[in-house]
Amino acid sequence: MPELPEVETYRRFLDDLILHQSITAVEVRDAHVLTTDEDTLRRYLVGRQVTATRRLGKNCFLELDNDTVLALHFGMTGDVGAYRDDPDAPRFTRVALHLADGMRIAFVDPRKFGRIRLAGSVAEYQKLKKLGPDALDITWEQLQAALGKKKTLLKPALLDQRITAGLGNWIVDEVLFQAKINPERLCNTLTEKEFKALHAAIQLVLKTAIQHEATYRHFPASFLIHAREWDDSATPGTDKHRFCPRHPRTEIEKKYVGGRATYYCPKCQPVPVTVHEKPDASETS
Numbered sequence: 076m077p078e079l080p081e082v083e084t085y086r087r088f089l090d091d092l093i094l095h096q097s098i099t100a101v102e103v104r105d106a107h108v109l110t111t112d113e114d115t116l117r118r119y120l121v122g123r124q125v126t127a128t129r130r131l132g133k134n135c136f137l138e139l140d141n142d143t144v145l146a147l148h149f150g151m152t153g154d155v156g157a158y159r160d161d162p163d164a165p166r167f168t169r170v171a172l173h174l175a176d177g178m179r180i181a182f183v184d185p186r187k188f189g190r191i192r193l194a195g196s197v198a199e200y201q202k203l204k205k206l207g208p209d210a211l212d213i214t215w216e217q218l219q220a221a222l223g224k225k226k227t228l229l230k231p232a233l234l235d236q237r238i239t240a241g242l243g244n245w246i247v248d249e250v251l252f253q254a255k256i257n258p259e260r261l262c263n264t265l266t267e268k269e270f271k272a273l274h275a276a277i278q279l280v281l282k283t284a285i286q287h288e289a290t291y292r293h294f295p296a297s298f299l300i301h302a303r304e305w306d307d308s309a310t311p312g313t314d315k316h317r318f319c320p321r322h323p324r325t326e327i328e329k330k331y332v333g334g335r336a337t338y339y340c341p342k343c344q345p346v347p348v349t350v351h352e353k354p355d356a357s358e359t360s
């Protein structure tokens with residue numbers, strides 16, 4: 076699933092190709108991915124130029140010179156591509172924007188959970204989708220204000236796009252590992268120091284992932300992600316990737332938190348001490 080680092084990579088790709096180019100045509104190959112109807116899209120896009128590209132969480136935006144933005148959401152399998160001649164269109168191209176210089180920008184999506192829509196502005200889209208501040212922009216004070224009083228588990232709260240936009244499942248695990256906080260801590264038990272560590276870890280994980288263009292096998296060996304065994308690990312030929320980078324004899328554990336597969340180090344991220352509730356009358360009588 077395209078997460079924030081992939082979407083940032085797409086945005087940079089689009090920025091290089093599309094900025095200050097006129098859109099000459101909108102080619103719709105499969106209207107399934109359109110939330111704005113085809114005719115309206117053409118009316119707002121054809122003859123216009125893209126003045127800026129933006130990203131908020133897992134959404135990418137093309138800002139147009141008519142106070143409109145085209146919002147791209149990539150769903151499960153969305154991607155972008157570029158080509159010049161029709162036969163070279165990437166497989167599963169659903170929509171293509173034709174540009175004045177002959178380049179065509181493809182919105183590619185095999186499973187068609189992605190969505191394209193027009194909005195008045197990024198802020199309007201953010202309000203419509205109830206998205207919090209972007210995970211790269213949120214400050215530790217904002218994190219503490221949003222979470223500090225919640226009596227819910229930390230991991231699902233960090234996945235909630237209304238708190239901060241752009242943190243997905245593996246990213247939250249990596250962030251909590253780097254910050255040395257157990258995913259099942261209750262939000263309201265975090266100290267100020269831990270909120271600062273959480274914020275620093277969000278920056279570290281997202282910036283590292285963007286720097287490596289979301290190619291997981293290039294991530295540093297100090298990252299937990301290798302334990303997920305998504306690709307050839309950073310430790311080829313050994314099972315070192317299954318152990319904590321900080322504790323070579325402690326195996327990374329997997330459990331389900333809020334219904335999501337969760338990886339953590341039982342040593343770095345100790346399980347929270349259970350607060351025993353007062354036994355009710357029926358048990359004591």
Ligand SMILES: [Zn+2]
Binds near residue numbers: 319320322
């Ligand atoms: Zn550890």
